Amino acid sequence: MSRGRELLESAGSQEPEACAQWLLASALGMGRLEPLAEPGAGVSPAAERTFMRLARKKASGLPLSYVLGWHDFMGLRLKVGPGVLVPRPETEELTELCARLLKGQRGAGPADILDFCAGSGCVAAGLAALLPLARVTAVEKSARALRYAETNAAAHGGGRIRALLGDNFRGLGPFDAIAANPPYIPAGVIPGLDQEVLKEPRVALDGGGDGLKVVRMIAADAPAALRPGGFLAMEVCDGQAPAALELLSGPAWAERAAYKDFNGKDRFVYGRTNG
Ligand SMILES: C[S@@+](CC[C@H](N)C(=O)[O-])C[C@H]1O[C@@H](n2cnc3c(N)ncnc32)[C@H](O)[C@@H]1O
Incomplete structure (x- = not known):
């Protein structure tokens, strides 16, 4: 393992030991951790070659999850790779928040949920796991990303996720x-992002001049797509919550709030329609 770790170290990869x-x-x-538990067990030449091939890929600046081909999201092993965003930890919080709010308002019965901007379909898969009677529609604009969402829906959706190509709802x-x-x-801000992040699709990152282009569209279109008393829960960038909440202040909205992530930042905005 040391050859691969040294390669990652010299390439400036973050956390080279864990990656290796x-x-x-x-x-x-x-x-x-299984290989560490059996340090005496030999690594075959074929496995060593595979390991070094993966290490070279990682050293070239690819996200670890792209090299592995999967990402753990809420304990679900999701397929990811070039062309789709690697799910982030705060999106697990968004998913859990959405499930908690829905259970609190409507109980654990059947519910229809939209996962808009679905990417790998991580939110849809997480919601289907947390809410066994929910039906989830996942909408994604990128055909390349949608293929990952379809695979993950088939693996984790229990037949309750449909994945659709679209740029609006x-x-x-x-x-x-x-x-x-x-x-x-x-x-x-995008050109200054970490090189690894820049390997992810620009369409997954770029929110336009002020970052709020798609946020604005979602806030405007959500009331017509929600049942009376239904809600929108949306992840935003640190610092964007006040502007995003302002977008949920029209007569269609009965209630709105910001929720903090595990770092104490207002990263999720919530709006409930009249009903
Ligand atoms: C920040 S990523 C989130 C992906 C996934 N939900 C996650 O949390 O990992 C945003 C996703 O929205 C998609 N997207 C961007 N604009 C869109 C639009 N107008 N309609 C639908 N999807 C869009 C991108 O292709 C990308 O997959």
Whole structure:
């Protein structure tokens, strides 16, 4: 493992030790820590070659999850790779928040939910796992990303997720809830992002000049797609919550709030329609 770790270190990869452990485990078809539990067990020349091939890919600047081909989201192993955003930890919080709010308002019965800007379909898969009677519609604009969402829906949706290609949700619904993690990074900030993040699709990151282009569209279209008393829960960038809440202040909205992420930042906005 040391050759691969040194390669990652010299390439400036973050957390080279942990990455090398994941890549070795992947080459051996094991869990991350299993090779460490059996340090005496030999690594075959074929597994060593696979490991070094993966290490070279990682050293070239690809996100670890692209090299592995999967990402753990709420304990679900989701297929990811070039062409789709790697799900982030705060989006697990968005998913859990949405499920908690829905259960609190409507109980654990059947519900229709929209996952807009679905990417890998992580939010849809997480909601289907947390809400066994929910039906989830996942809408994604990128055909390349949608293929990952379809695969993940088939693997984790229990037949309750449909994945659709689209760049808006007009004409869909009615839904009890809309969960959305739209692209929200201001366009001017994108060139300065970490090189690994720049390997992810620009359409997943770029929220236009002020970062709020898609956020604005979602806030405007949500009331018509929601049942009376239904809600929108949306992830936004640190600092955007006040502007996003302002978009949920019209007569269609009965209630609105911001929720904090695990770092104490207002990263999720919530709006409930009259009903
Ligand atoms: C920030 S990523 C979120 C992906 C996934 N929900 C997640 O949390 O990992 C935003 C996603 O929205 C998609 N997207 C961007 N504009 C869109 C639009 N107008 N309609 C539908 N999807 C859009 C992008 O292709 C990308 O997959």
